[in-house]
Amino acid sequence: MAALQHVSSAPLARALRSTRAAAAAAAAAPLRSSQADPPRFLLGLSEPDLRNLALQFGHQSYRGKQLHDLIYKTKAREIQDFSHLPQAFRDALCGAGWRVGRSPVHRAVTAADGTVKILLKLEDNRLVETVGIPVENDDGSFRLTACVSSQVGCPLRCSFCATGKGGFSRNLRPHEIVEQVLAIEDIFKHRVTNVVFMGMGEPMLNLKSVLEAHRCLNKDVQIGQRMITISTVGVPNTIKMLASHKLQSTLAVSLHAPNQKLRETIVPSAKAYPLDALMHDCKEYFLETGRRVSFEYTLLAGINDKKEHAVELAGMLHQYGRSYHVNLIPFNPIEGSEYRRPYKKVVLAFVEALESRKITVSVRQTRGLDANAACGQLRNEFQKKPLLEPSSSAEPQALPV
Ligand code: SF4
Numbered sequence: 414m415a416a417l418q419h420v421s422s423a424p425l426a427r428a429l430r431s432t433r434a435a436a437a438a439a440a441a442a443p444l445r446s447s448q449a450d451p452p453r454f455l456l457g458l459s460e461p462d463l464r465n466l467a468l469q470f471g472h473q474s475y476r477g478k479q480l481h482d483l484i485y486k487t488k489a490r491e492i493q494d495f496s497h498l499p500q501a502f503r504d505a506l507c508g509a510g511w512r513v514g515r516s517p518v519h520r521a522v523t524a525a526d527g528t529v530k531i532l533l534k535l536e537d538n539r540l541v542e543t544v545g546i547p548v549e550n551d552d553g554s555f556r557l558t559a560c561v562s563s564q565v566g567c568p569l570r571c572s573f574c575a576t577g578k579g580g581f582s583r584n585l586r587p588h589e590i591v592e593q594v595l596a597i598e599d600i601f602k603h604r605v606t607n608v609v610f611m612g613m614g615e616p617m618l619n620l621k622s623v624l625e626a627h628r629c630l631n632k633d634v635q636i637g638q639r640m641i642t643i644s645t646v647g648v649p650n651t652i653k654m655l656a657s658h659k660l661q662s663t664l665a666v667s668l669h670a671p672n673q674k675l676r677e678t679i680v681p682s683a684k685a686y687p688l689d690a691l692m693h694d695c696k697e698y699f700l701e702t703g704r705r706v707s708f709e710y711t712l713l714a715g716i717n718d719k720k721e722h723a724v725e726l727a728g729m730l731h732q733y734g735r736s737y738h739v740n741l742i743p744f745n746p747i748e749g750s751e752y753r754r755p756y757k758k759v760v761l762a763f764v765e766a767l768e769s770r771k772i773t774v775s776v777r778q779t780r781g782l783d784a785n786a787a788c789g790q791l792r793n794e795f796q797k798k799p800l801l802e803p804s805s806s807a808e809p810q811a812l813p814v
Contacts, residue, residue: 452536454514455484455492455506456588456595457629470505485633488595490515514588518596529600535589539565539582542613545597545605558607559597561590563623564614569682571646571667573711575747576613584619590626594634605634609642611665616643617651624658638662644709647686652694656701664698665740666691667709670717671725679717692733705736712743712760714753723766730772739767742777 455463463484464477479497483489490513492506519534529545544560567574568581593612594605608630610616616623623643630636638661645651646667655664670676673688683691695706710726712718730737741763744754755763760776767774 451510453509453511454586454588455480455511456514457586457591457625458484459629459632467502470502470509472499472502476502481633484513485595485635488515488599489513515592515595516589518600521600529597531596531600533589533593533596535565541565541585541589541593543593543597544612545601547601547603555603556606557597557601557603558609559594559605560609560612561593561626562612562614563590563610563616563619567614568618569615569646569680571669571680571682573669573679573713573744573747573750573752575750578747578749581614585614585622587622587625587629590622591629591634594630594636605636607640607642608636609644609665611642611644615646615648617645617648617655620651620654624655627660627662642707646680646682647691648682649686649690652691652698656694656698659702661702661704663704663707664695664702665707665709666695667711668726669709669711669713671722671729675717675722679711679713688729692729695737696733699734699736705738707738707740709740709742712741712755712763714744714755714759716752718755718759718763720762720766723763724770727767727770727772731770738773738775740775740777 455466458466460478460481462477463480464474467477467480468474476498480495483495483497489495492503492511492513495503516533516535519532519540521529521531523529527547531543531545532540533543534540541562543562546558546560548556548558550556562585564584565582566580567576570577594608598605610623627638627641627643630641631638641660642663642665643655643660644665644667652664652666667680668676669679673683676683676688698704699706708730710717726739730739741760743760744752746752746754764774764776
């Protein structure tokens with residue numbers, strides 16, 4: 414975060430102030446186990462860390478391996494459920510303020526196509542949203558994607574985004590990101606195959622925790638780096654920072670406009686990060702990691718969905734290289750938004766304009782919960798009114814593209 418301190422645009426400066434204030438408030442929060450020890454969480458720790466922990470408690474190193482299995486394979490939720498471990502070890506861990514770090518599921522809503530949105534109730538009673546998206550491929554294989562949040566709310570206030578309209582509370586800690594994936598696995602009784610950081614929040618404003626969670630998801634939960642996507646609207650200097658880690662993960666940049674002027678009206682924080690600087694950093698990311706950058710482009714009817722926008726977008730992408738992919742997302746209307754969803758023929762014309770200029774394109778399928786819970790368009794709907802119960806007949810319906 415220190416590298417971000419020069420940022421001067423109002424939205425980003427406000428975002429940084431609020432994330433710092435939230436961190437200070439968390440640090441000043443009353444300690445749980447004793448006045449000296451804040452709660453400590455096993456979830457997020459590596460096997461070597463857990464082996465060291467066992468040694469610190471006077472037990473043999475293999476007890477740490479058992480801890481690792483209990484957390485990530487058995488997925489035990491409480492230390493007292495670790496029946497493989499001596500009672501004295503369990504009591505000592507609890508007494509020292511350790512806990513697993515799993516939160517209860519507050520609500521779960523299932524759509525007709527199997528997409529599940531869950532709300533986890535965090536220790537401070539804040540709710541964080543995660544979406545599980547099951548996909549059966551034509552070849553019969555099964556993909557389960559977890560769309561995870563990195564912050565409670567978001568300070569960046571992109572004009573089309575429901576999460577941004579809901580305000581910002583705090584950054585998530587690494588274990589609070591990892592537990593979202595485990596919660597999706599619990600619900601589907603299946604391993605998560607893909608993770609996308611496209612839920613609530615801007616991952617690059619919480620990069621340290623995101624990187625720690627990424628490590629854990631890769632090494633401990635065993636999800637391949639290539640199966641993980643980190644999404645951003647662009648925060649100065651952070652793409653370079655991410656590239657320096659040389660992760661084999663996809664960077665997804667939310668572009669939403671082919672030029673700086675239009676982009677600033679859709680993404681206010683773009684004022685601090687000119688499009689040419691952002692594109693330059695994306696090119697460097699590819700050169701550094703060898704991983705293709707994906708661009709997310711939300712199509713807003715009459716705003717950024719015209720053929721000339723597609724032509725301009727193709728021209729700009731060609732200026733910066735060839736290893737790019739554009740993912741078009743027809744806007745899902747949200748309450749209180751001035752934007753509308755584009756017609757199907759407009760979306761197809763946009764696709765054609767890009768493809769004829771040799772840009773690879775996909776159109777994000779509208780999933781059952783997208784009407785009010787698309788990844789990256791999540792709204793703190795539950796804070797305004799209770800979530801729909803699974804049995805509700807008013808369950809959100811998929812909108813046809
Ligand atoms: S689109 Fe992403 S960065 Fe923008 S307000 Fe929404 S959650 Fe935040």
